[in-house]
Amino acid sequence: MKKSDVKALPSMPLQSPTYPRGPYRFFNRQYLVISYKTDPALIREALPEPLEPAGDTVAVQWLDLPDGEGFGAYSAAAQIIPCTFKGEPCNFVSQMYVDNTPPLAGGREIWGYPMKYGKAVLAVNADTLTGTLHYATQSVATGTMVYKHDAFRTDHSKELELLSRTQVTLKLIPDIDGTPAIAQLVAIKFSDIKVHGAWTGRARLELIPSVNCPLADLPVREVIGGLQMVTDMTLPYGKVIHDYLAK
Amino acid sequence: MGPYRFINREFMIVTYETDRDLLRQAVPEPLEPNPEGQVLYEWIRMPDSSGFGDYTESGIVIPCFYKGEPINFTAQMYLDDEPPISAGREIWGFPKKYALPKLEVCSDTLTGTLHYAGQMVAMGTMAYKHQVAPGGVEAQAKGMTRTSCNLKIIPDVDGSPKICQLVAYNLTDITVKGVWLSPARLHLIPHVNAPAADLPIKKIIGGKHFISDLTLPHGRVLFDYLKDA
Numbered sequence: 001m002k003k004s005d006v007k008a009l010p011s012m013p014l015q016s017p018t019y020p021r022g023p024y025r026f027f028n029r030q031y032l033v034i035s036y037k038t039d040p041a042l043i044r045e046a047l048p049e050p051l052e053p054a055g056d057t058v059a060v061q062w063l064d065l066p067d068g069e070g071f072g073a074y075s076a077a078a079q080i081i082p083c084t085f086k087g088e089p090c091n092f093v094s095q096m097y098v099d100n101t102p103p104l105a106g107g108r109e110i111w112g113y114p115m116k117y118g119k120a121v122l123a124v125n126a127d128t129l130t131g132t133l134h135y136a137t138q139s140v141a142t143g144t145m146v147y148k149h150d151a152f153r154t155d156h157s158k159e160l161e162l163l164s165r166t167q168v169t170l171k172l173i174p175d176i177d178g179t180p181a182i183a184q185l186v187a188i189k190f191s192d193i194k195v196h197g198a199w200t201g202r203a204r205l206e207l208i209p210s211v212n213c214p215l216a217d218l219p220v221r222e223v224i225g226g227l228q229m230v231t232d233m234t235l236p237y238g239k240v241i242h243d244y245l246a247k
Numbered sequence: 248m249g250p251y252r253f254i255n256r257e258f259m260i261v262t263y264e265t266d267r268d269l270l271r272q273a274v275p276e277p278l279e280p281n282p283e284g285q286v287l288y289e290w291i292r293m294p295d296s297s298g299f300g301d302y303t304e305s306g307i308v309i310p311c312f313y314k315g316e317p318i319n320f321t322a323q324m325y326l327d328d329e330p331p332i333s334a335g336r337e338i339w340g341f342p343k344k345y346a347l348p349k350l351e352v353c354s355d356t357l358t359g360t361l362h363y364a365g366q367m368v369a370m371g372t373m374a375y376k377h378q379v380a381p382g383g384v385e386a387q388a389k390g391m392t393r394t395s396c397n398l399k400i401i402p403d404v405d406g407s408p409k410i411c412q413l414v415a416y417n418l419t420d421i422t423v424k425g426v427w428l429s430p431a432r433l434h435l436i437p438h439v440n441a442p443a444a445d446l447p448i449k450k451i452i453g454g455k456h457f458i459s460d461l462t463l464p465h466g467r468v469l470f471d472y473l474k475d476a
Contacts, residue, residue: 001272001273001274001275001276002276003275003276003277003476004476006275006276006398006411006472006476007408007411007472007473007476009400009411010402011400011402012336012340012341012342012343012397012400013322013323013342013344013398014275014342015273015322015323015442015445016439016440016441016442018342018344021406022406101332101344101345104329104332104333104345105332105336105344108333108337109336109337109401109402110402110404110406112404116329116330116333117328117329117332171404173337173401173409173410174337175338176338176339176340176399176412176414176416176465176466176467176468177465177466177467178248178249178338181410182401182409184404186404237405237406238404238405239404239405240404
């Protein structure tokens with residue numbers, strides 16, 4: 001392959017790039033978000049400076065992604081820590097688990113999503129919206145929410161505000177000699193968001209300690225509630241808001 | 248943090264000849280593919296890898312030349328464990344994807360299989376320890392010090408290329424515990440996201456089976472496409 005063609009490759013490997021160029025639109029992207037109170041001192045430890053904690057509530061969310069452009073069909077689970085950057089409210093994505101290489105590699109390499117391989121499932125089991133997560137064969141999280149108990153509503157302004165909030169990730173890429181090549185805070189804003197439906201309701205969350213999938217390191221003190229959403233949305237490229245290597 | 252030590256790392260490598268034009272396309276300049284058109288199709292069992300755990304890998308390595316020096320280019324890699332996928336891609340630029348490779352002894356046959364996204368894409372078989380390789384473990388250990396290289400591509404957050412390099416590394420502290428040559432066969436099935444069959448088999452050269460301990464250290468930049476191209 002010619003050098004000029006090498007520079008134009010979207011990703012490794014040369015013969016079959018793992019992911020194409022963005023942006024990436026998701027259709028029927030479904031969420032189960034369970035918000036809970038945890039220990040503020042542990043939030044501070046889980047949040048990289050210069051991000052500042054915003055309260056004592058965090059969330060574990062499950063995503064069913066049946067149709068992601070460039071990525072295919074897969075599921076994900078994540079831990080989200082609400083915070084502020086220079087006073088602006090944003091959500092720090094502290095942990096994320098997926099079961100599909102293109103979003104895993106692309107997520108880490110483009111935006112710095114902290115993705116590891118884990119088996120998340122979001123499913124309706126009889127009367128219960130159920131999220132489960134297995135990591136290295138063991139169950140590490142179970143979330144359950146009542147199924148569409150509140151009446152269907154057409155006003156989704158609160159959900160739009162939530163989904164439009166800036167996501168922040170910590171992108172870390174080593175150089176070939178082991179020193180850091182990239183160490184940045186990256187801001188990501190989803191665009192063209194459509195909410196097909198949103199429901200709130202009672203929920204429970206169980207997190208099981210696991211060293212390589214440590215969701216339980218932010219222990220559940222009190223569950224606030226659950227939020228189910230069905231959306232279409234576009235994941236664009238991001239922007240660097242803090243560079244740890246800049247002098 | 249590395250380096251990463253591997254204990255009892257077991258290899259089955261089937262060498263075959265492919266189409267020279269297709270091989271040229273699969274190798275990034277300024278690397279030059281070997282003039283014989285040879286390709287190494289590999290299965291590797293790694294039961295004990297520091298930092299990474301227990302996993303199996305399969306893929307394609309192309310013997311090349313860089314400025315006249317022999318060097319192995321890793322063209323495709325498939326494995327079943329995420330830390331070595333992420334670390335492999337992000338540190339050394341190994342072109343790794345998640346798949347289910349298997350290397351096992353099935354009665355009299357050393358057998359490698361690779362499934363990608365539910366479908367079989369490669370199957371290799373080798374007769375079991377028919378002949379100790381000439382030169383034995385010392386010659387094999389020396390051969391494994393040959394430089395290897397990868398094409399490391401990491402995008403910037405705006406989608407433009409941030410890292411686009413050929414990176415080189417050399418294995419260290421190599422102990423070979425056994426090495427055998429035997430007849431082998433290889434079957435590659437066309438698949439768009441695991442395109443091993445894009446380098447079709449014209450002729451099987453043979454199979455090599457060996458077991459070793461080795462260390463994978465950090466590496467060095469050989470060629471920087473953003474600066475040098």
